[in-house]
Amino acid sequence: xxxxxxxxxxxxxxxxSFCLAGAAFSTEAVAAPASMKATWLSxxxxxxxxxxxxxxxxxxxxxAICQAVAANGGNAIMVHVRSHNDAIYPSSIYPWSSMMLxxxxxxxxxxxxxxxxxxxxxxxxxxxxxxYGFRNGAxxxxxxxxxxxxxxxxxxxxxxxxxxxxxxxxxxxxxIGAANLNAMIAQVHQVxxxxxxxxGISPQGNxxxxxxxxxxVATWMSVPGYVDYIAPQIYWxxxxxxAGTTAMSTQRLQQWKGLNKLGIPMxxxxxxxxxxxxxxxxxxxxxxxxxxxxxxxxAASLGYSGYMLYSAKSVVAPNPSQQAELANxxxxxx
Numbered sequence: 001x002x003x004x005x006x007x008x009x010x011x012x013x014x015x016x017s018f019c020l021a022g023a024a025f026s027t028e029a030v031a032a033p034a035s036m037k038a039t040w041l042s043x044x045x046x047x048x049x050x051x052x053x054x055x056x057x058x059x060x061x062x063x064a065i066c067q068a069v070a071a072n073g074g075n076a077i078m079v080h081v082r083s084h085n086d087a088i089y090p091s092s093i094y095p096w097s098s099m100m101l102x103x104x105x106x107x108x109x110x111x112x113x114x115x116x117x118x119x120x121x122x123x124x125x126x127x128x129x130x131x132y133g134f135r136n137g138a139x140x141x142x143x144x145x146x147x148x149x150x151x152x153x154x155x156x157x158x159x160x161x162x163x164x165x166x167x168x169x170x171x172x173x174x175x176i177g178a179a180n181l182n183a184m185i186a187q188v189h190q191v192x193x194x195x196x197x198x199x200g201i202s203p204q205g206n207x208x209x210x211x212x213x214x215x216x217v218a219t220w221m222s223v224p225g226y227v228d229y230i231a232p233q234i235y236w237x238x239x240x241x242x243a244g245t246t247a248m249s250t251q252r253l254q255q256w257k258g259l260n261k262l263g264i265p266m267x268x269x270x271x272x273x274x275x276x277x278x279x280x281x282x283x284x285x286x287x288x289x290x291x292x293x294x295x296x297x298x299a300a301s302l303g304y305s306g307y308m309l310y311s312a313k314s315v316v317a318p319n320p321s322q323q324a325e326l327a328n329x330x331x332x333x334x
Contacts, residue, residue: 032166032198032229032265033124036306037333038076039069040128043083045312046100046110055108062114066121068316073330076124078168078308079114082154084140085133089162093154098141115162124165126198127158131184134174146174148184155188159195166198171215171233178216185226192228200229202269202308205236205252207259222261231308232256233269237284237291244283249295257302267306268299272314276321289324293332300333307333 049061069077080100081087087094088101089111096103101110111127118125132146133139139146155167167188173181185201192199203210203217210217220226232252240248253268260266270292274285284291296307307329309315314322 032200033076034265034305036076036229036231036265036267036308037074038078038124038126038267038306038308039074039312039315040078040308040310041065041080041312042128042310043080043097043099046080046088050100050106050110051102055106055113058106058108058110059113059117063117063121065312065316066118066123069312070121070123072315072326073333074123074309074315076126076165077118077312078126078128079111079118080129081111081127081158082129082131083133084130084135085143085145086141087154089158091154091157093150093157094145095141111158111162115164119163126166126168126200127162127164128168128170129155130172131169131188132172132174135172139174148180148187151184152187152191156191156195159191159197164197166200166228167192168199169201171202171204171210173213173215175213178214178219181214182216182219182226185220189226189228198228200227200231200267202231202233205233205256205269207255218259221259221264224262227264229265229267230256230260231267231269233271233310234295235269235271235274235310237282237287238294239284239287240282242280244287248282249291250298253295253299253302253304257304265306266299266304267308268295268304269308269310270295272309272318272322272325273311275314275325276319286321289321290328292325293328296329296333 049058066077081089082094084099085094086097088097089109096105115125131151133141158164189199203215207217221230234249234252236248236252238247238249240246277285279285318326
């Protein structure tokens with residue numbers, strides 16, 4: 001009888017291992033949200049929520065942010081969980097965040113709390129990662145941690161421990177070549193697909209800049225197995241240039257649409273934070289307060305199915321121009 005039990009256990013273990021191995025190599029596409037209306041919560045914003053606050057104070061502050069996002073028609077929040085080769089959650093791979101937690105254990109798990117609060121507020125929550133901790137031309141923190149193996153294992157760690165709705169990368173990539181970046185992105189996509197979670201990237205809006213730094217956006221949007229959605233940062237108005245006569249926002253939206261050979265969901269990244277701020281190269285931000293509404297109308301006409309707003313600070317405590325932009329945006333994309 002004992003021998004039979006051992007044999008049964010071994011067979012069951014082997015079957016589970018086989019299933020997990022098969023899942024790890026799945027490239028089946030996961031459906032991205034049909035209509036994404038998200039806000040980015042960056043490490044800069046999170047600093048103020050965590051530093052000098054206990055768990056109760058942090059939870060209350062994050063709940064207020066979620067309520068503001070929902071009140072402005074949002075249905076998701078992109079939360080910075082790894083920004084500088086470190087983490088905002090207890091990790092077996094990365095140290096505690098230097099930028100958000102000054103490298104110290106806060107005595108609780110901020111990501112666990114944020115997942116629960118976001119979901120109770122009716123929002124999806126996506127874990128936002130700078131995969132290599134690379135910005136301003138240099139690796140942050142311990143550069144030895146910036147490996148493909150760690151990035152993939154780190155994503156798996158999040159998916160195993162937290163009920164996040166997806167994994168999100170932004171536009172910071174080191175100059176290691178398109179082949180290396182593509183290999184990493186394909187592996188991350190496999191891990192997310194095997195967990196039934198979406199994976200998307202928000203590249204900078206200038207396509208040529210992406211290509212120059214090795215971010216192979218054309219391949220990601222034309223070959224299966226890389227991303228479930230794309231959210232280019234279209235941080236311009238249609239009154240661009242010294243004379244304010246270049247329809248830069250529309251031009252960029254059209255260019256990105258032209259790359260989308262797979263027909264994957266597209267969301268437009270919007271620069272809410274620029275509204276009301278004088279900008280000599282883009283005077284539209286002070287000429288009117290319906291820049292985002294017009295951008296949303298154009299995006300919708302091209303087949304985009306949502307947007308992401310930067311940043312949470314501009315949603316929670318908007319200046320008068322940003323407040324007007326949000327109201328106009330809600331009237332177009334309720």
